[in-house]
Amino acid sequence: MNLTRSRYHIERNRILIFGAGKIGRSFIGQLFGRSGYKLVFVDADPVLVERLNKKQSYRIIIKGQKDEEILITGLEAISAFDKAKVAENVATAGIMAVSVGKNALEKVVPVIAEGLKIRYSASPDSPVDIILAENMRSAAEFVKSELVKYLPSGFPVDDYVGLIETSIGKMVPIMPLAEIENDPLIIFAEPYNTLILDAKAFRNPIPGVSGLAPKSNIKAWVDRKAFIHNLGHATAAYYGNHLYPDAVYMYEVLDHPEVKQFTREVMLQSAEVLRAAYPDDFTMQDLEEHIDDLISRFRNRALRDTIFRVGQDVQRKLGPDDRFMGAIHMGMRFGMPYDRIIKAMSYGFVFNAKDESGNSLPSDLAFINSARTDLRKTLTEILGFDPVIDKSVIDELTAALSDASTQLEAGREGGNW
Numbered sequence: 001m002n003l004t005r006s007r008y009h010i011e012r013n014r015i016l017i018f019g020a021g022k023i024g025r026s027f028i029g030q031l032f033g034r035s036g037y038k039l040v041f042v043d044a045d046p047v048l049v050e051r052l053n054k055k056q057s058y059r060i061i062i063k064g065q066k067d068e069e070i071l072i073t074g075l076e077a078i079s080a081f082d083k084a085k086v087a088e089n090v091a092t093a094g095i096m097a098v099s100v101g102k103n104a105l106e107k108v109v110p111v112i113a114e115g116l117k118i119r120y121s122a123s124p125d126s127p128v129d130i131i132l133a134e135n136m137r138s139a140a141e142f143v144k145s146e147l148v149k150y151l152p153s154g155f156p157v158d159d160y161v162g163l164i165e166t167s168i169g170k171m172v173p174i175m176p177l178a179e180i181e182n183d184p185l186i187i188f189a190e191p192y193n194t195l196i197l198d199a200k201a202f203r204n205p206i207p208g209v210s211g212l213a214p215k216s217n218i219k220a221w222v223d224r225k226a227f228i229h230n231l232g233h234a235t236a237a238y239y240g241n242h243l244y245p246d247a248v249y250m251y252e253v254l255d256h257p258e259v260k261q262f263t264r265e266v267m268l269q270s271a272e273v274l275r276a277a278y279p280d281d282f283t284m285q286d287l288e289e290h291i292d293d294l295i296s297r298f299r300n301r302a303l304r305d306t307i308f309r310v311g312q313d314v315q316r317k318l319g320p321d322d323r324f325m326g327a328i329h330m331g332m333r334f335g336m337p338y339d340r341i342i343k344a345m346s347y348g349f350v351f352n353a354k355d356e357s358g359n360s361l362p363s364d365l366a367f368i369n370s371a372r373t374d375l376r377k378t379l380t381e382i383l384g385f386d387p388v389i390d391k392s393v394i395d396e397l398t399a400a401l402s403d404a405s406t407q408l409e410a411g412r413e414g415g416n417w
Contacts, residue, residue: 239313274287352368
């Protein structure tokens, strides 16, 4: 392939963002857009792509003590199905970011690989960094394993592509339908605006973008996000919904002392485990201050974050490597207690919050019904718990669920755990 350098000229101040959703626009787009980067979004939603191209801007409303409006301008959007154009933009972007969700990651990798082949042929001395703005552990390892499937044998992936893992701590609520009808591109977000990322993974100088927080041991920070932030948020949603099933917003349940206290206890127990795993990265004082800051952020009334949004997708959140079981497995490895974490997890199996239209996520209903019918089978066959390694956890979880179910079914007929 003989490619002209003029056609594939790399624009250093242009970021290609896969995923024009909430994190893509309110977090990555905001940080880089306000630092002078031209934003190019790639998305599979044709209506969203059309609207972004027509308006060439969007509004972010920061929900804090008072609303602050940020206008992001100077952007374009590309359909994810226009593979030739997407690949060309991969070949010429100064930097890239991916925020599409774990399930869609493998779908965008092939076109990224096509673009990388063009880029390397035209500009072999111009490696590219890809910010993996995904809430998943070992994201770089996963993306690399997918990339090599589509790149030629011998392609210098490690030298030419920086796969930058992140810890995404920004909370972006589900938009009220009335707001979307008024402005389909508007996004609400909290004031927090720090993007923690892997300092060691960059193949180019780290961009001088306000809000980037490079860390030398990104694994510790990814685990802090999963086992303190994500775990605590889900705990408050599940326990709050259990005690106050008519509540809608996170701040409502966290205004109750028993929900706030239990959530903090669970987060602190997980923090003890995290401290044992990463003694050189965190002190208990650091983690306790972080927990108190998070609980304050969870209670942000202006954000109006719903219990439904925080707790939904139960099967994933109760999975063997996610926030609860990931922390439990780490606790088992270091001989640390995790009883509070198991208790918190048990309330996820009776989660019954509804969205704005009064509906539950269908997959959540199916999962919870499966657990109610045959808990142990659900734990081992659907969630993938190891019946030997996780036997004690399964037993403890079954006992905790029995208590939760008894409370929930008091005065009503219901299934047994």
